[in-house]
Amino acid sequence: MSLTETSTLMAEYITLAHRQFIVAENLSLRLPPGKVTAIVGPNGCGKSTLLNGLARIHALRDGSVLLDGKDIHRLPSKEVARKLALLPQDNTAPEGLTVADLVRFGRQPHQGWMAQWSKEDQQAFDQAIQAADVAELAGRALDTLSGGQRQRAWIAMAVAQQTPLLLLDEPTSALDLGHQIEVFELIRALSGQGKTIAMVVHDLASACRYADHMVAMKNGTIIEEGAPAEIVSPELVQELYGVSCDLIHDPATGSPLLVNVRRNR
Amino acid sequence: MPDKRNALVNTTLLGLLILATIISLATGTVQVSLLDTLRALAGNADPMTDFVINELRLSRVIAGLLSGAALAMAGCLMQTLARNRLATPGIIGIDNAATAFAVASVVGVGLSLAPSAMALAGAAAATAIAFGLAGANGTRGYRFIVAGIGIGAIAGAVTQVMLSRVAIDAANAAYPWTVGSLNARSGQSVLVLGMGLTAGYLVLMSLSRALNTLQFTDAVAIALGTRLKATRIIGLGLAVMLTGLAVSVCGPVGLIALLAPELARALYRPGKVPLTAAALTGASFMLIADLLGRTLFAPLEIPVGIITAIVGSPYLLWILLKPSPRSLT
Amino acid sequence: MLNALSPTSVVASRAFFPPLLAAGFLLLLVVLASLLYGAGPVSARDAMAALMANGTEEAWFVVTELRLPRTIIALVTGLALGLAGALLQSMTRNPLAEPGLLGVSAGSGFAVALAILLGATTATLTTLVAQLGALAGCALVIAATRVQGLGNDPVRLVLAGATLTGLLLALTSMLMLMDQRAADEIRFWITGSVAGKPLSILWATLPSITLALVLIAIAARPLAAMALGEKAAVGLGHHPGRIRFLITFTVALLVGSATALAGPLIFVGLVVPFIARAFSGPDIRKTLWLCVPVGPAVVLGADVVSRLIAAPAEMPLGVITALIGAPVLLAIVRAGRMPSL
Numbered sequence: 023m024s025l026t027e028t029s030t031l032m033a034e035y036i037t038l039a040h041r042q043f044i045v046a047e048n049l050s051l052r053l054p055p056g057k058v059t060a061i062v063g064p065n066g067c068g069k070s071t072l073l074n075g076l077a078r079i080h081a082l083r084d085g086s087v088l089l090d091g092k093d094i095h096r097l098p099s100k101e102v103a104r105k106l107a108l109l110p111q112d113n114t115a116p117e118g119l120t121v122a123d124l125v126r127f128g129r130q131p132h133q134g135w136m137a138q139w140s141k142e143d144q145q146a147f148d149q150a151i152q153a154a155d156v157a158e159l160a161g162r163a164l165d166t167l168s169g170g171q172r173q174r175a176w177i178a179m180a181v182a183q184q185t186p187l188l189l190l191d192e193p194t195s196a197l198d199l200g201h202q203i204e205v206f207e208l209i210r211a212l213s214g215q216g217k218t219i220a221m222v223v224h225d226l227a228s229a230c231r232y233a234d235h236m237v238a239m240k241n242g243t244i245i246e247e248g249a250p251a252e253i254v255s256p257e258l259v260q261e262l263y264g265v266s267c268d269l270i271h272d273p274a275t276g277s278p279l280l281v282n283v284r285r286n287r
Numbered sequence: 288m289p290d291k292r293n294a295l296v297n298t299t300l301l302g303l304l305i306l307a308t309i310i311s312l313a314t315g316t317v318q319v320s321l322l323d324t325l326r327a328l329a330g331n332a333d334p335m336t337d338f339v340i341n342e343l344r345l346s347r348v349i350a351g352l353l354s355g356a357a358l359a360m361a362g363c364l365m366q367t368l369a370r371n372r373l374a375t376p377g378i379i380g381i382d383n384a385a386t387a388f389a390v391a392s393v394v395g396v397g398l399s400l401a402p403s404a405m406a407l408a409g410a411a412a413a414t415a416i417a418f419g420l421a422g423a424n425g426t427r428g429y430r431f432i433v434a435g436i437g438i439g440a441i442a443g444a445v446t447q448v449m450l451s452r453v454a455i456d457a458a459n460a461a462y463p464w465t466v467g468s469l470n471a472r473s474g475q476s477v478l479v480l481g482m483g484l485t486a487g488y489l490v491l492m493s494l495s496r497a498l499n500t501l502q503f504t505d506a507v508a509i510a511l512g513t514r515l516k517a518t519r520i521i522g523l524g525l526a527v528m529l530t531g532l533a534v535s536v537c538g539p540v541g542l543i544a545l546l547a548p549e550l551a552r553a554l555y556r557p558g559k560v561p562l563t564a565a566a567l568t569g570a571s572f573m574l575i576a577d578l579l580g581r582t583l584f585a586p587l588e589i590p591v592g593i594i595t596a597i598v599g600s601p602y603l604l605w606i607l608l609k610p611s612p613r614s615l616t
Numbered sequence: 617m618l619n620a621l622s623p624t625s626v627v628a629s630r631a632f633f634p635p636l637l638a639a640g641f642l643l644l645l646v647v648l649a650s651l652l653y654g655a656g657p658v659s660a661r662d663a664m665a666a667l668m669a670n671g672t673e674e675a676w677f678v679v680t681e682l683r684l685p686r687t688i689i690a691l692v693t694g695l696a697l698g699l700a701g702a703l704l705q706s707m708t709r710n711p712l713a714e715p716g717l718l719g720v721s722a723g724s725g726f727a728v729a730l731a732i733l734l735g736a737t738t739a740t741l742t743t744l745v746a747q748l749g750a751l752a753g754c755a756l757v758i759a760a761t762r763v764q765g766l767g768n769d770p771v772r773l774v775l776a777g778a779t780l781t782g783l784l785l786a787l788t789s790m791l792m793l794m795d796q797r798a799a800d801e802i803r804f805w806i807t808g809s810v811a812g813k814p815l816s817i818l819w820a821t822l823p824s825i826t827l828a829l830v831l832i833a834i835a836a837r838p839l840a841a842m843a844l845g846e847k848a849a850v851g852l853g854h855h856p857g858r859i860r861f862l863i864t865f866t867v868a869l870l871v872g873s874a875t876a877l878a879g880p881l882i883f884v885g886l887v888v889p890f891i892a893r894a895f896s897g898p899d900i901r902k903t904l905w906l907c908v909p910v911g912p913a914v915v916l917g918a919d920v921v922s923r924l925i926a927a928p929a930e931m932p933l934g935v936i937t938a939l940i941g942a943p944v945l946l947a948i949v950r951a952g953r954m955p956s957l
Contacts, residue, residue: 079506103512110506118557127503127558130496131512163557183511373775420946433712433771433949436778437942440882444938447807448931466789589790596786600779607776608760 028055028218029090029105029186031076036085038068038075038242045071046242048085053187053235058213059220060233060250064263068242069222070111070191076220077108077189089187103131106187107180111195115164121175122160125150128182146184153215154178154208170201177208188212190221194228206232226262230254230277238262254278260286293564296554300567304352307574311348312340314578316585350472351577351591352570353480354537355547359569360487360562361529362544363551367501367560368522369431372549373606376410376530377541379435383442384413385534386464390446393464394457403479407531413438414527467538467592469577480532487525491562494518498560540576540592542599543569549602632902635895639909646917650687651679654923689818690810690919690933691912693878694888696825698911699832699904700870701885702892704754706839706900707863708761710773711890711948715750715871716882718777722784723753724875729788729802733795742805743820747872754868756780758860771949808879808934810919821873828869835862836901843900881915881934883941888914890944914940 032052038045045068053059053076061069074080076087078094087094094102107128115124128150129143151157154174164172173193180188193209194202210232213219223229229236230250238246238253240262246253251271259267259280267283313324317339326332327340362375376382388409389402413435420434446465450458463470491498497518500508509515530544551564573591576598580589651667652660665671666679697715704713704720715721727749728742736742760776788806792799838854846856874881888911889903896902918936925931 074506077506077510079509099509099514100512103510106510108506108510110504110510113504113507116502116557120557123556123558127500127511130500133496180510378775378778430949432775434946436717436774437945440938440945441942444935444942448926448935451929451932451935466786584794587793589793593786593789593793596782597790600783600786603779604776604783607772607779 027186028216030055031087031089031106031187031218033076033087034085036075036087037083038071038080039083040071044083044242049242049244051237051244053218053220055218056213056216057218057234058209058232059235059237060223060229061220061237061239062223062226062229062262063239067239069239072239073189073191073220073222077106078102079108079110100131103183105185106189107183107185109176109180109190109193111191113176117165118163120161120163121156121178124164124175125178125182128179131183146182150178150182153181153212168201169197170204173197173201173205174208177205181212186216186218188217188219190219192222192224195224202228226259227280230279231272231275251276251278290556290559292556293559297563297567300564300571304567304571307571308348308352311351311574311578312344314582315339315344346474346477347469348574350477350536351469351573353477353484354533354540355543355570355573356566357480357484357529357533358540358544359547359565359572360491361526361533363548363560363562363565364491364522364526366548367498368519368526370502371432373432373545375541375544376526377539377544379417379432380437380439380442381410381413381527381530382534382539382541383439383446385409385531386539387442387446387449389535390449390461390464393461394449394453401475402473403476403532403535406535407528409442410527410531410534413442414523463590464538466590467540467595468590469537470590472536476535480536483528483532487529488566490521490525494521495560495562498522499558502558502560537573538592540573540595542595542603543572545603546599547572632896636906636909639906639913643909643913646913646920647687649920650690650916651683653920654683685815686810686813686919687916689813689877690916692818692821692825693810693874693881694884694912694915695908696828696870696874697881697884697915698888698892698907699828700867700874702889702900702903702907703832703839703863704867704885705889706843706903707860708773709843712771712774712886712945714883714886715867716880716885717774718753718757719780719784720750720753720757720867720871721875721880721882722781723756724749724872725806725880726784726788727752728805728875729791732801732805733791733798743817743873743876746876747824747868750872750875751865751868754864754871758864806879807932808881808937809932810878811930813877817877821876824869824873828866831862831866832904835859835866836904839863840900843898879934881937883937883945884911884915887941887944890948
């Protein structure tokens with residue numbers, strides 16, 4: 023599956039708030055098309071809020087998020103859902119829901135008012151479960167799956183939306199190492215098919231390894247942005263997390279690796 | 288994607304409802320055979336049978352059918368909106384408030400509007416208050432439900448006050464509302480309920496996809512293109528309307544709104560909100576409960592609300608007391 | 617060490633006697649109001665004169681024969697329900713555990729209805745039956761709190777109680793439908809009210825209330841220890857199982873007596889300890905002491921309101937307590953101090 027259409031997503035001077043508490047002020051960001059962008063930063067820096075703001079889940083206090091140049095909050099929600107898919111954190115599903123049921127939900131944005139399941143729907147469904155490698159799990163209930171399998175099923179749902187844009191909020195947060203790799207490689211594969219992807223990642227090392235573009239946030243502002251190899255430095259790590267480290271390069275991939283991470287003297 | 292299982296469930300439930308309807312019509316002080324009942328409905332029975340079926344029993348059965356369906360749909364809707372299977376109109380006090388207002392209308396306290404209109408107003412007021420008190424948590428979590436218990440208690444108390452303040456005749460006229468009975472219905476209320484139910488059902492069918500996505504978190508629902516606020520407001524508005532109109536016909540028969548969707552959900556494939564199945568089940572439950580109330584201790588008639596409370600409460604207790612907290616929310 | 621101690625000492629130094637005295641004074645005012653205002657063609661001024669021993673004979677009769685018994689019954693009812701609520705909440709560690717909400721009162725009411733239907737008439741028998749019903753209700757509640765996952769989920773417990781209450785009310789209604797003669801008598805019992813109750817019921821309940829007070833005196837200290845957790849209580853040499861049994865029995869005695877006196881009064885057992893705890897802090901012994909003036913003041917105050925608010929007619933007392941109690945319920949929930957919210 024390759025996407026012919028692409029979409030652009032950008033934030034212009036947005037302010038995000040939880041009630042009175044301003045989380046991020048006057049932020050601007052543009053997702054590079056066809057790339058994987060990782061948003062990193064310490065706990066509470068506003069990275070998840072930013073992602074949710076980009077995905078129109080979190081209302082903006084000020085500024086605008088533009089999807090293909092149009093204000094995302096003014097576009098019909100369904101139209102947005104055909105261009106932008108989101109995998110939120112902490113997902114729950116009704117008891118007994120099967121993987122196939124879940125993935126079928128991904129076709130909703132494409133279905134008309136009373137329209138039935140169409141041929142394209144079936145095609146997209148088949149492609150999605152293949153892409154996410156959940157074909158054998160299709161008939162299983164979500165609550166019987168392992169964490170990694172379940173996360174792949176949720177990604178399959180987002181893939182079934184056939185959107186040029188995919189946003190993921192900490193897609194690997196509750197997974198063990200093996201399952202993390204499983205999910206990150208799936209994300210890379212999806213990017214290889216032309217999707218523009220943005221993800222909030224807790225772990226800086228994974229972000230270095232799997233992202234093309236990195237957005238480093240602290241206290242609601244973007245302090246650095248660019249390719250991981252270019253921007254990740256001991257100084258940046260010090261500023262983000264308040265720890266010292268040394269930097270080497272992964273002999274296999276060339277991506278930056280943090281070593282000897284320690285508290286400041 | 289055509290869904291064979293759900294279609295089969297709906298058909299079966301419809302068949303059972305038809306059976307329950309015919310048995311309800313046939314049963315009473317004068318026993319009519321099922322065949323004669325059908326004949327009477329078709330309009331070619333002897334005058335006596337025709338009178339018994341079409342004049343005496345039909346309006347009651349229709350009232351039961353409609354109010355049962357409306358309550359069950361309202362319950363199913365609220366459970367979905369609140370993502371909590373306990374958040375049904377009876378438990379969160381909407382029934383009691385609607386009853387209080389309907390009783391006010393019957394005993395002539397305050398505005399002299401028709402019971403339907405008053406019950407609607409009561410249902411809307413209770414819902415608004417419950418939401419206001421639930422605060423930032425919204426309908427999630429138990430705060431909403433406890434707010435409802437409080438509202439229900441106040442509404443029940445107010446109903447008692449009104450009944451204690453009026454002449455015995457007026458109190459007797461309003462009594463069926465306090466326990467839930469099909470005896471209090473007026474033709475007008477049933478007609479209004481019928482129209483409201485039809486309109487509500489059509490709107491809900493057009494919303495069914497959006498409602499299905501509400502079973503996930505808000506973020507997922509929005510990501511799938513659901514207009515969350517609009518769906519919530521319309522859904523809640525319909526739930527309030529259906530409850531209010533049903534209560535104006537049958538009084539607070541609250542547990543039907545909890546039990547019928549439970550059964551429907553168990554039969555349905557997960558992932559679909561079982562509105563149709565709940566409505567069919569609710570209608571059957573109401574007819575069967577009324578039938579039991581009429582026949583168990585005949586000639587004494589037990590109001591349908593008492594029957595549903597006695598049959599339904601143990602089930603609700605079982606849900607609440609069995610040690611598996613996770614499945615509750 | 618000092619840090620570890622200071623929170624306790626703050627609680628210990630919290631002023632305890634001023635609120636207790638204030639509540640006692642308030643109670644006196646309410647008693648006075650109860651004697652001065654109410655049914656009968658006797659104005660507050662005449663009643664005052666009668667109390668000062670220079671009123672008319674009629675006023676003397678109304679005050680001593682009509683209003684005084686009613687006042688006493690309301691006082692005892694409030695005492696019993698307030699203490700029962702405080703005990704049940706402390707034992708279940710659930711701020712919403714109120715005998716009325718949890719179905720104990722309804723169980724008591726149902727037992728009374730059943731007994732009347734079966735032909736019981738004397739005050740003694742009814743009191744005993746009410747207590748047996750309350751005991752059954754209490755046992756159910758305690759059993760429910762022992763169900764895993766429920767004990768620490770206050771709201772679920774309350775919902776179960778509300779359901780049980782609904783069930784018992786439905787059954788009671790059915791009994792009333794079955795027998796019209798009994799229905800009137802049952803209605804007299806199951807409508808929460810202290811109006812027109814003969815003092816004979818009071819005499820019938822006094823022994824159990826006295827016994828309950830003695831039991832409270834015995835159980836208060838170990839109950840306070842149980843607030844630290846069952847293991848800690850065992851470590852201090854108490855027997856949680858025994859204490860639980862004792863408290864259950866005491867609550868049943870109290871609620872049964874109160875129901876026999878005034879019918880099922882919902883929410884009193886919630887409001888009274890709620891007020892008391894606001895001044896006493898977490899120590900159950902202080903809470904219980906404060907409940908002694910607060911409980912009677914609340915019930916009698918509600919009764920005075922019920923007489924005045926719709927005069928010359930009276931509003932059922934149960935309605936007033938529900939109107940006071942429901943907002944308190946909401947306040948407790950809104951405060952959000954409950955573990956599972």
